[in-house]
Each structure stands twice: as structure tokens, then as C-alpha cells.
Amino acid sequence: MKRILLLSVLALWTLGAAAQSWDGPQWAVVNSSSCFLRLKPDYESGNETQCLMGTVLRVKGAERYWRQVDAPDYKDVWTTELNIAFMDEAGKDAWIAAPKFICSAEYTHLYATPSMNADRVCDFTLGDLVRKGTQGIRGWVQVYLPSGREAWARAYDVMDFGEWVRTREATRENLLATARRLVGTPYMWGGASIKHFDCSGFTQFVYRQCGIVLPRNAREQIYTGEEVPYDFDKMLPGDLLFYGTPASPGKRMVVAHVAMYYGDRKIIHSSQVVRISSLTPDGEDFYDRQPLSVRRILGHVDDGSGIRSVATRPWYY
Numbered sequence: 001m002k003r004i005l006l007l008s009v010l011a012l013w014t015l016g017a018a019a020q021s022w023d024g025p026q027w028a029v030v031n032s033s034s035c036f037l038r039l040k041p042d043y044e045s046g047n048e049t050q051c052l053m054g055t056v057l058r059v060k061g062a063e064r065y066w067r068q069v070d071a072p073d074y075k076d077v078w079t080t081e082l083n084i085a086f087m088d089e090a091g092k093d094a095w096i097a098a099p100k101f102i103c104s105a106e107y108t109h110l111y112a113t114p115s116m117n118a119d120r121v122c123d124f125t126l127g128d129l130v131r132k133g134t135q136g137i138r139g140w141v142q143v144y145l146p147s148g149r150e151a152w153a154r155a156y157d158v159m160d161f162g163e164w165v166r167t168r169e170a171t172r173e174n175l176l177a178t179a180r181r182l183v184g185t186p187y188m189w190g191g192a193s194i195k196h197f198d199c200s201g202f203t204q205f206v207y208r209q210c211g212i213v214l215p216r217n218a219r220e221q222i223y224t225g226e227e228v229p230y231d232f233d234k235m236l237p238g239d240l241l242f243y244g245t246p247a248s249p250g251k252r253m254v255v256a257h258v259a260m261y262y263g264d265r266k267i268i269h270s271s272q273v274v275r276i277s278s279l280t281p282d283g284e285d286f287y288d289r290q291p292l293s294v295r296r297i298l299g300h301v302d303d304g305s306g307i308r309s310v311a312t313r314p315w316y317y
């Protein structure tokens with residue numbers, strides 16, 4: 001009986017803690033190379049997605065060292081306080097307006113001083129954002145993390161963010177080249193950084209590197225762009241193929257996977273690892289599934305079909 005009462009008290013305490021309101025700063029910016037956003041304030045809870053350094057979050061609640069946040073693509077998810085830099089409204093606006101560098105290297109580090117022998121501040125991965133400093137010396141540039149901490153980046157690891165946005169070219173060739181660079185990256189549920197991807201995190205990341213912002217999940221991506229036939233003579237590289245369970249009487253369609261058409265009757269996708277699979281049984285790594293839908297993204301950016309250019313949605317970062 002005592003054990004039952006104790007467990008009941010602990011359960012009530014947990015529910016109460018999870019419901020704690022947050023009276024601190026209402027905004028935060030991701031301050032690590034990527035942060036995990038979980039369904040519940042627990043490391044054993046499922047990872048819903050990741051956000052890269054520089055992403056703006058709205059803070060809503062607290063439990064111990066966890067903070068409940070809204071991200072650009074997810075609401076009511078949880079991350080830990082040391083992964084984010086808290087800001088008031090003015091601080092958030094200043095961060096968004098500040099000149100920034102974007103990490104153009106696949107994987108590197110930020111350093112305490114402009115030297116490879118200096119202490120490392122943190123890792124720094126493709127797509128991360130930092131505020132520009134005013135100094136540069138011998139191939140290094142001064143930067144500031146969202147928290148305001150000074151660091152140094154190798155000049156060839158970063159690019160002016162405004163220039164990066166202006167120079168994105170969403171061509172089929174660039175999409176495939178970007179996707180091929182990621183082959184072999186391990187699959188992880190909720191993965192959306194160059195370290196690990198789930199299926200829709202991979203397609204979103206590839207398109208974003210080419211200047212296009214897709215919705216986060218396959219169940220959302222399937223409603224963007226234009227429907228095209230599942231026909232090898234009509235599909236083009238960069239088209240997205242969606243897999244799952246079709247709708248039936250009394251049941252909705254379930255979208256479980258998304259892949260990018262590679263051309264030559266192949267797809268590239270994150271399934272166990274990022275890999276290239278054949279759509280015909282005579283090819284290598286035959287992916288023996290019938291798609292629910294094929295959607296064309298290129299040609300439908302900023303046309304109201306759910307696809308945005310980075311230039312019109314820079315707050316995403």
C-alpha cells in the first residue's frame with residue numbers, strides 16, 4: 001500500500017512539474033551545433049527533430065533543466081537549457097537582424113583563439129549560423145555564438161549568410177550533388193543535421209542547402225508542389241516519392257517514407273543510411289515498394305503550394 005501511495009505521489013509530482021509555467025525570457029536561439037527536440041522532458045523520450053545553431057525558438061515551459069519550446073516546424077517540444085541561449089524580444093530581434101556567417105564546411109570546430117592549437121569552443125556543422133565579429137587575422141574570422149561568447153572560425157569554413165542566400169541555385173544538378181555528398185550518413189529518427197538524418201530530414205536538408213525550405217515531415221511534404229505520375233519517362237531528378245499505406249474505407253492514408261528521385265530509375269534516401277536504391281528489380285539495392293505519390297518541387301517555390309525560398313523565410317534559422 002505504501003508503495004502504491006509513493007508511486008501515486010511521484011506521478012502527481014511529475015505531472016505537476018511538467019506543467020510548470022515559465023516566467024523567464026520568452027525567446028531562445030540554439031547555441032550548439034544542433035539540439036534535439038524531444039516529445040517529453042526526458043532523455044529516453046522520442047526525438048521529434050533537430051534544430052541547427054542559430055534557430056530561433058519560443059520558450060513556453062520548464063521542468064528541471066528542460067525547456068518546452070516551439071520551433072519553426074514543431075510545437076510543444078523539449079530541449080535542455082545548456083543547448084540554447086535565452087533572449088528577450090529585443091535580443092531576439094537583434095539576433096535576427098545581425099550580420100551572420102553560415103557554416104559552409106560539412107564538419108569543423110570553433111576555437112577560443114585564432115589557432116588550431118587553441119581550446120575548442122564547440123563543434124560547428126553545415127548550416128549552423130553565428131554572428132559576425134569585426135576582426136580577422138591570418139585566415140581566421142571572429143564570430144559570436146548566439147549566447148554572445150566570442151569564438152574564431154577558419155575563414156574557409158564560413159560564408160556570409162546574405163551572400164549564401166543570394167547564391168543558392170535550386171537546380172536538379174545541385175540537388176543531386178548535395179544529396180550525393182551525404183551518402184553513408186546514418187539514419188536516426190528525428191535526425192535533421194549532417195550527422196544523422198531521418199527520411200524527411202534528409203530531403204528537407206538537401207533542399208534547404210539549395211535555397212528551398214520544405215515542411216519538416218513526409219506527411220506534410222506530400223502536399224507540396226505538383227503531383228506527377230509515377231512514370232520513369234515523366235519523373236525528373238529532384239522529384240519526391242512518398243511511400244506508406246494508402247487510404248481505405250474508414251482509414252486515412254499513412255505516409256511513412258520519402259525519397260528523392262535520382263534519375264536512371266533510382267532514388268536517393270535515408271533508410272538505415274543515406275543510400276541510392278534501384279526502383280527496378282534488375283538494379284542494385286532494389287527498393288521493392290509502390291509509392292503513394294510523386295511530387296515536383298522545382299518550379300513551385302513561393303507559389304503558395306507550401307514551398308518557400310530561404311530568401312523569404314530567413315527567420316527559419
